[in-house]
Amino acid sequence: MKSHIASLVSQALEQLVADQVIAADALQAPVIERARDASHGDFATNAAMLNSKAAKMRPRDLAEKLVAALPASDMIVGVEIAGPGFINFRVADSGYRSLLPEILHQGHSFGRSTLGAGRRVQVEFVSANPTGPLHVGHGRGAAYGAVVADLLDAVGYEVHREYYVNDAGRQMDILATSVWLRYLELCGEALVFPSNGYKGDYVWDIAATLHREHADAYRHMADEVFDGVPIDEPAGGDKEAHIDALIERAKKLLGDNRYRFVFETGLNVILDDIRDDLGLFGVFYQAWYSERSLVESGAVNRAIDRLRDAGHLYEKDGAWWFRSTDFGDEKDRVVIRDNGQSTYFASDIAYHMDKLDRGFDRVIDIWGADHHGYVPRVKAALQAMGEDAARLDVLLVQFAVLYRGGEKVQMSTRSGEFVTLRELRKEVGSDAARFFYVMRKCEQHMDFDLDLAKSQSSDNPVYYVQYAHARIHAVLRQAAEKLIDVSPSDGEGNLDRLVERHEIDLMKTLSRYPEVIETAACNEEPHQLTHYLRELANDFHTYYNAHQFLVDDAALRDARIKLILATREVLRNGLNLLGVSAPEQM
RNA sequence: GCCCCCGUAGCUCAGUCGGAUAGAGCAACCGCCUCCUAAGCGGUAGGUCGGACGUUCGAAUCGUCUCGGGGGCACCA
Numbered sequence: 001m002k003s004h005i006a007s008l009v010s011q012a013l014e015q016l017v018a019d020q021v022i023a024a025d026a027l028q029a030p031v032i033e034r035a036r037d038a039s040h041g042d043f044a045t046n047a048a049m050l051n052s053k054a055a056k057m058r059p060r061d062l063a064e065k066l067v068a069a070l071p072a073s074d075m076i077v078g079v080e081i082a083g084p085g086f087i088n089f090r091v092a093d094s095g096y097r098s099l100l101p102e103i104l105h106q107g108h109s110f111g112r113s114t115l116g117a118g119r120r121v122q123v124e125f126v127s128a129n130p131t132g133p134l135h136v137g138h139g140r141g142a143a144y145g146a147v148v149a150d151l152l153d154a155v156g157y158e159v160h161r162e163y164y165v166n167d168a169g170r171q172m173d174i175l176a177t178s179v180w181l182r183y184l185e186l187c188g189e190a191l192v193f194p195s196n197g198y199k200g201d202y203v204w205d206i207a208a209t210l211h212r213e214h215a216d217a218y219r220h221m222a223d224e225v226f227d228g229v230p231i232d233e234p235a236g237g238d239k240e241a242h243i244d245a246l247i248e249r250a251k252k253l254l255g256d257n258r259y260r261f262v263f264e265t266g267l268n269v270i271l272d273d274i275r276d277d278l279g280l281f282g283v284f285y286q287a288w289y290s291e292r293s294l295v296e297s298g299a300v301n302r303a304i305d306r307l308r309d310a311g312h313l314y315e316k317d318g319a320w321w322f323r324s325t326d327f328g329d330e331k332d333r334v335v336i337r338d339n340g341q342s343t344y345f346a347s348d349i350a351y352h353m354d355k356l357d358r359g360f361d362r363v364i365d366i367w368g369a370d371h372h373g374y375v376p377r378v379k380a381a382l383q384a385m386g387e388d389a390a391r392l393d394v395l396l397v398q399f400a401v402l403y404r405g406g407e408k409v410q411m412s413t414r415s416g417e418f419v420t421l422r423e424l425r426k427e428v429g430s431d432a433a434r435f436f437y438v439m440r441k442c443e444q445h446m447d448f449d450l451d452l453a454k455s456q457s458s459d460n461p462v463y464y465v466q467y468a469h470a471r472i473h474a475v476l477r478q479a480a481e482k483l484i485d486v487s488p489s490d491g492e493g494n495l496d497r498l499v500e501r502h503e504i505d506l507m508k509t510l511s512r513y514p515e516v517i518e519t520a521a522c523n524e525e526p527h528q529l530t531h532y533l534r535e536l537a538n539d540f541h542t543y544y545n546a547h548q549f550l551v552d553d554a555a556l557r558d559a560r561i562k563l564i565l566a567t568r569e570v571l572r573n574g575l576n577l578l579g580v581s582a583p584e585q586m
Numbered sequence: 587g588c589c590c591c592c593g594u595a596g597c598u599c600a601g602u603c604g605g606a607u608a609g610a611g612c613a614a615c616c617g618c619c620u621c622c623u624a625a626g627c628g629g630u631a632g633g634u635c636g637g638a639c640g641u642u643c644g645a646a647u648c649g650u651c652u653c654g655g656g657g658g659c660a661c662c663a
Binding site: 347586 | 589610613
């Protein structure tokens with residue numbers, strides 16, 4: 001509908017260019033938008049205001065010429081010039097009615113488009129370190145990333161969802177060592193657990209499994225383990241030096257194979273948990289990409305060599321640095337530490353190179369906002385390698401703060417006291433969590449009201465939208481009980497019976513759905529969809545309250561059934577995109 | 587100190603590639619079930635868009651400064 005009007009306007013503009021009213025090279029593409037106020041009609045364009053300079057005439061005068069040049073259309077019943085030079089269009093009711101058979105015919109595919117057809121996009125999201133269960137911060141990234149991916153899919157992109165598994169590096173060594181130390185405690189060794197180790201209960205669980213299945217096979221005397229290790233912070237020492245020494249001791253005492261076994265036991269248990277958790281949250285991936293595989297395949301070294309060959313690396317203080325300041329970064333960054341180990345950043349360079357090498361037209365990274373300082377260096381690395389950094393978009397998701405009973409829920413990773421995604425799902429349910437997480441745009445700090453998410457009332461937007469869907473099914477069930485046939489007639493039959501204000505309003509809202517999907521997808525803004533669904537549900541509830549659907553007049557009943565079936569379709573499609581269920585009964 | 591995000595109704599937020607009287611939900615107040623689920627609907631009230639200056643025919647929207655909140659500034663990941 002919008003595109004129809006856009007084409008009418010551009011035809012008129014071309015006509016004026018042909019008539020030499022407007023200089024062709026100065027022509028500006030107009031914006032067609034939904035009129036905010038019903039008194040302005042349905043659509044408006046600023047074409048005349050934008051091009052008044054190019055035409056060297058006043059906006060309203062140009063508007064008159066434009067209107068005169070507009071091709072005729074059945075869909076349009078009124079065109080007027082208003083305000084400073086807007087051209088307003090009024091769409092015929094018949095134009096809206098003709099949409100209903102289209103919706104019913106297209107079903108699940110209504111609202112989908114081919115904007116991104118033939119283009120491949122990769123969306124990487126969550127990618128939390130597998131050092132513990134996902135918490136509620138990851139939940140927001142998961143919900144947001146999943147919906148962005150589905151929206152891009154809906155507008156025709158070929159979407160590849162990926163989770164980058166940070167299974168290499170020091171944090172994983174700390175996890176493996178934490179598991180081993182807990183295991184030693186279970187074996188009966190007395191020791192003081194390092195202050196910088198992972199203290200969550202899940203570490204005990206993994207250790208217990210190890211102990212149950214392998215008894216004392218990995219046991220070493222505590223005295224032997226801690227012998228010569230620098231003291232921990234609470235004892236007046238350095239916690240980093242303490243844990244690093246313990247890692248070295250674990251590797252030495254266990255040997256490569258046994259250390260690796262403990263390491264992988266921890267990794268696998270946690271990764272399985274994360275995968276399971278996300279699956280129950282309705283979040284799925286095409287690939288889980290291992291950082292370790294990048295290291296082991298030599299991809300990291302190749303990326304470093306490539307930077308070195310291009311002259312972007314230098315050696316200082318025993319480490320190798322990438323001169324990222326040449327590409328706008330604040331300071332240069334280390335890629336190989338003085339101990340010879342490559343940094344996480346080096347892996348990330350290799351990973352992003354690999355993404356681009358895989359031929360994606362677009363690469364989208366969804367990160368926590370605390371990583372924002374990391375963006376310039378990744379882009380710098382891509383530029384340094386002669387790649388187009390614009391192919392990479394990094395979307396930063398702000399934190400979510402939970403509220404219960406009006407009070408902020410305190411969380412602290414340090415003490416191991418944090419709310420996990422699993423706990424959140426259990427408390428408010430997957431539907432509410434998914435919906436709430438994407439109600440706000442990603443750069444907005446979010447207050448997540450647990451009580452509201454749980455409440456079964458119209459205050460809760462999730463229930464409100466789902467209830468509209470369930471209500472339509474209730475009507476259909478009611479019809480079945482009364483033995484009324486509700487299978488709709490063909491095409492536009494009887495639709496001219498839809499004349500009530502509520503009916504026209506509902507149809508207008510339905511007609512917006514494809515536009516909402518398009519803008520939500522193009523701007524990576526799922527909240528556009530949640531807001532829209534609330535409006536649609538509101539229009540439906542209002543209609544429901546004002547009119548009976550299962551009326552005796554068969555033709556009118558048929559028309560109304562078509563309208564509510566179309567509404568059901570759009571509600572269901574929208575909820576599906578959000579990963580929220582569309583219940584038939586509540 | 588430098589960098590990023592945010593500041594709109596009592597609360598939570600839309601609106602921000604400049605456009606026509608600034609919107610919604612909640613909370614408050616007033617109404618609506620002999621009728622397909624009242625998990626619903628309608629109405630009233632509520633605002634110097636943090637502040638100042640600037641750009642423009644036109645600024646919540648763009649620029650500079652400023653105040654307030656959050657986050658980031660590792661040879662951690």
